Amino acid sequence: MPVTSPTRDGFIFDREPAYEVRNGRSTSLSNASAPRWARGNGESGGPRAGRTLTRPDVSSNTIVSVDWAGLKRITSSAKKPQFIKIEIFRLAIERVLRDGAITREEINQHYTGRASSGITLILAQVPLLEVGGRPQTIRWKGR
Numbered sequence: 001m002p003v004t005s006p007t008r009d010g011f012i013f014d015r016e017p018a019y020e021v022r023n024g025r026s027t028s029l030s031n032a033s034a035p036r037w038a039r040g041n042g043e044s045g046g047p048r049a050g051r052t053l054t055r056p057d058v059s060s061n062t063i064v065s066v067d068w069a070g071l072k073r074i075t076s077s078a079k080k081p082q083f084i085k086i087e088i089f090r091l092a093i094e095r096v097l098r099d100g101a102i103t104r105e106e107i108n109q110h111y112t113g114r115a116s117s118g119i120t121l122i123l124a125q126v127p128l129l130e131v132g133g134r135p136q137t138i139r140w141k142g143r
Contacts, residue, residue, distance in 0.1 A: 053121050061118050073118055084115045092123060092138060101139035 054060040064072040070085040088111040095102040107116040123138050124131040130141045 053125065055121060061121055063122075071122070075118065082113070082115065082118075084113060084118060085111075088113075088115070088119060089123070092119060096129065096138055096140060101137050103138075104136045 049065050052062045060076045061073045064081045072081045072083050104116040
Protein backbone atom coordinates (compact mmCIF):
# COMPACT_ATOMS: atom_id res chain seq x y z
CA MET A 1 0.00 0.00 0.00
CA PRO A 2 1.54 3.40 -0.98
CA VAL A 3 2.38 6.03 1.57
CA THR A 4 1.28 9.55 0.56
CA SER A 5 3.65 12.30 1.62
CA PRO A 6 2.59 15.95 1.33
CA THR A 7 5.43 18.30 0.49
CA ARG A 8 5.90 21.93 1.51
CA ASP A 9 4.78 22.99 -1.99
CA GLY A 10 1.46 21.22 -1.66
CA PHE A 11 2.35 18.55 -4.25
CA ILE A 12 1.91 14.95 -3.21
CA PHE A 13 4.36 12.19 -4.08
CA ASP A 14 3.41 8.56 -3.52
CA ARG A 15 6.09 6.16 -2.42
CA GLU A 16 6.02 2.57 -1.37
CA PRO A 17 6.92 1.78 2.25
CA ALA A 18 10.43 0.41 2.77
CA TYR A 19 9.19 -2.32 5.10
CA GLU A 20 6.17 -4.55 5.29
CA VAL A 21 4.91 -5.82 8.65
CA ARG A 22 3.37 -9.30 8.82
CA ASN A 23 2.63 -11.25 11.97
CA GLY A 24 4.49 -8.68 14.04
CA ARG A 25 7.70 -8.96 12.00
CA SER A 26 9.02 -6.38 9.57
CA THR A 27 10.42 -7.48 6.24
CA SER A 28 12.37 -5.32 3.81
CA LEU A 29 10.63 -4.94 0.47
CA SER A 30 12.70 -5.42 -2.68
CA ASN A 31 13.59 -2.24 -4.56
CA ALA A 32 11.71 -0.12 -1.99
CA SER A 33 14.23 2.70 -2.27
CA ALA A 34 13.09 3.47 -5.82
CA PRO A 35 10.06 5.71 -6.48
CA ARG A 36 6.96 3.77 -7.57
CA TRP A 37 7.14 5.20 -11.12
CA ALA A 38 10.67 3.77 -11.43
CA ARG A 39 9.55 0.21 -10.71
CA GLY A 40 6.87 -2.12 -11.90
CA ASN A 41 5.89 -3.85 -15.08
CA GLY A 42 6.87 -1.20 -17.63
CA GLU A 43 3.36 -0.01 -18.45
CA SER A 44 3.97 3.62 -17.45
CA GLY A 45 6.52 5.78 -19.22
CA GLY A 46 8.79 6.26 -16.21
CA PRO A 47 12.50 5.55 -16.36
CA ARG A 48 13.47 2.12 -15.04
CA ALA A 49 16.92 0.71 -14.45
CA GLY A 50 18.11 -1.04 -17.60
CA ARG A 51 15.82 0.90 -19.94
CA THR A 52 17.45 2.66 -22.91
CA LEU A 53 15.85 5.87 -24.20
CA THR A 54 16.72 6.85 -27.77
CA ARG A 55 16.37 10.22 -29.52
CA PRO A 56 15.43 10.61 -33.21
CA ASP A 57 19.13 11.32 -33.94
CA VAL A 58 19.87 7.79 -32.57
CA SER A 59 21.83 9.04 -29.51
CA SER A 60 20.70 7.28 -26.36
CA ASN A 61 20.63 7.27 -22.56
CA THR A 62 20.68 4.01 -20.63
CA ILE A 63 19.18 4.29 -17.16
CA VAL A 64 21.50 2.55 -14.70
CA SER A 65 19.57 3.19 -11.47
CA VAL A 66 16.73 5.30 -10.08
CA ASP A 67 16.00 6.19 -6.46
CA TRP A 68 14.68 9.10 -4.38
CA ALA A 69 18.05 10.90 -4.62
CA GLY A 70 18.12 10.90 -8.41
CA LEU A 71 18.91 8.95 -11.53
CA LYS A 72 22.14 7.46 -12.86
CA ARG A 73 22.48 7.27 -16.64
CA ILE A 74 25.05 6.45 -19.30
CA THR A 75 24.88 8.45 -22.53
CA SER A 76 25.81 6.90 -25.88
CA SER A 77 28.99 9.02 -25.89
CA ALA A 78 30.06 8.46 -22.25
CA LYS A 79 31.95 5.60 -20.70
CA LYS A 80 30.95 6.11 -17.08
CA PRO A 81 27.56 6.82 -15.47
CA GLN A 82 26.42 10.36 -14.66
CA PHE A 83 24.20 11.03 -11.65
CA ILE A 84 21.33 13.55 -12.07
CA LYS A 85 19.83 14.78 -8.80
CA ILE A 86 16.06 14.45 -8.37
CA GLU A 87 15.68 18.16 -7.52
CA ILE A 88 16.05 19.25 -11.16
CA PHE A 89 13.23 16.91 -12.20
CA ARG A 90 11.04 18.34 -9.43
CA LEU A 91 11.90 21.88 -10.48
CA ALA A 92 11.09 21.16 -14.13
CA ILE A 93 7.75 19.54 -13.30
CA GLU A 94 6.81 22.30 -10.85
CA ARG A 95 7.63 24.90 -13.53
CA VAL A 96 5.45 23.09 -16.08
CA LEU A 97 2.61 22.86 -13.55
CA ARG A 98 2.92 26.55 -12.61
CA ASP A 99 3.90 28.21 -15.90
CA GLY A 100 2.89 25.63 -18.50
CA ALA A 101 6.44 25.07 -19.82
CA ILE A 102 10.19 25.08 -19.17
CA THR A 103 13.00 25.33 -21.74
CA ARG A 104 16.30 23.44 -21.84
CA GLU A 105 18.04 26.78 -21.36
CA GLU A 106 16.13 27.32 -18.09
CA ILE A 107 17.08 23.81 -16.95
CA ASN A 108 20.75 24.62 -17.69
CA GLN A 109 20.47 27.80 -15.61
CA HIS A 110 19.25 25.79 -12.61
CA TYR A 111 21.43 22.68 -13.02
CA THR A 112 25.15 22.90 -13.64
CA GLY A 113 25.57 19.17 -14.32
CA ARG A 114 25.29 19.46 -18.12
CA ALA A 115 22.34 17.11 -18.21
CA SER A 116 19.51 19.12 -19.79
CA SER A 117 19.31 16.89 -22.89
CA GLY A 118 18.95 13.78 -20.70
CA ILE A 119 16.43 15.49 -18.44
CA THR A 120 14.32 16.48 -21.46
CA LEU A 121 14.59 12.98 -22.93
CA ILE A 122 13.49 11.42 -19.64
CA LEU A 123 10.61 13.87 -19.08
CA ALA A 124 9.46 13.30 -22.68
CA GLN A 125 8.56 9.76 -21.53
CA VAL A 126 5.88 11.14 -19.18
CA PRO A 127 2.55 10.65 -20.99
CA LEU A 128 1.19 14.12 -20.05
CA LEU A 129 4.28 16.03 -21.24
CA GLU A 130 5.68 16.76 -24.69
CA VAL A 131 9.03 18.14 -25.83
CA GLY A 132 9.53 20.23 -28.94
CA GLY A 133 10.06 23.60 -30.52
CA ARG A 134 12.99 25.99 -30.64
CA PRO A 135 14.27 26.50 -28.05
CA GLN A 136 13.50 22.95 -26.98
CA THR A 137 10.65 23.19 -24.46
CA ILE A 138 8.86 20.77 -22.13
CA ARG A 139 5.12 21.51 -21.87
CA TRP A 140 1.75 19.94 -21.19
CA LYS A 141 0.51 17.93 -24.19
CA GLY A 142 -2.00 19.88 -26.22
CA ARG A 143 -0.95 23.34 -24.99
